[in-house]
Amino acid sequence: MNLYKNTTYDEERALYGIKNAKIENCRFEGPADGESALKETSDIIVKDCRFVLRYPFWHTTGAVAENIEMTDTCRAAMWYDKNMVIKKSYLGGIKALRECEGVEIADCKINSSEFGWFCNDITIKNTKMTSEYPFLKCADLEITELEMTAKYSFQYTENSVIKNSILNTKDAFWHCKNVTVYDSTVNGEYLGWYSENLRFVNCKIIGTQPLCYAKGLVLENCEMTNCDLSFEKSDVSANVRGGITSVKNPESGCICADYIDEIILEYKTDCAIKVNEKR
Helix, strand or coil: CEEEECCEECCCCCCCCCEEEEEECCEECCCCCCCCCCCCCEEEEEECCEECCCCCEECCEEEEEECCEECCCCCCCEECCEEEEEECCEEECCCCEECCEEEEEECCEEECCCCCECCEEEEEEEEEEECCCCCCCCEEEEEEEEEEECCCCCCCCEEEEEECCEEECCCCCCCCEEEEEECCEEECCCCCCCCEEEEEECCEEECCCCCCCCECEEEEEEEEECCCCECCCCEEEEEEEEEEEEEECCCEEEEEEEEEEEEECCCCCEEEEEECCCC
16 A cells, blocks of 8 residues: 655645555645645545645545545535545535545534535434535435534435434425434424425424425424424324424324414314324
8 A cells, every 4th residue: 555644735636546545644735726636546545634725535436534634725525436434534615525425424523515415325423514505415314413503404315314413404304205313303494395205203393384395294202392383284194292382284194292282274184183181
């Protein structure tokens, strides 16, 4: 294995196309302001490195990155990559991951707007994320212990599972299909509109106007806090612990809660609404 160690690179395509190599304690920064330092590389290990310049990992196949830092100027850092492991690292800069496949992320901190668009087969564990528009049109996500602050997350995402996470995000899961969320807190506005086969198990859902215009929506043993105007025009099977602030015009299915403060039915519905406690 070729070794590149204790060196600063700032030229264009500094290590373009290298294979079977280890890059250790290097810095990618400097006055030449070059781009695409590790483009078209394969079978590389990158450890204890700092990336300031743009587009370092494009079309990379087979990489392990550990304890690396990507600053806020390291934009569009990982595009079109396959079979990559990223651990104990900081990923900054807009569009840090895009059109990638087979990526494992663990024990990382991420601050990247538009993170993870058009990606497939992504695994994330024990990670903190700040973003604005993460995971657009992704498929086959497996996420565990993600603490996320975002705005428009998981839109058009398909065939994915999220567990033991804290998701502070508005407009999450719009138009998603076949997504299940276990043992998590989802805090935000307008959750899950226009979704299909979205399922929450043992979750806490917080925020106004959740889960409207959905098809095949399932809530199993969930809590709903400050959830007014819920389930409008949705096909839903919901079993809720505690109460719901209000339910408005559900389309079909069944909603069961300990109590519902207000039920708004402006037209005939095929949804059965059951309340376990009298208020």
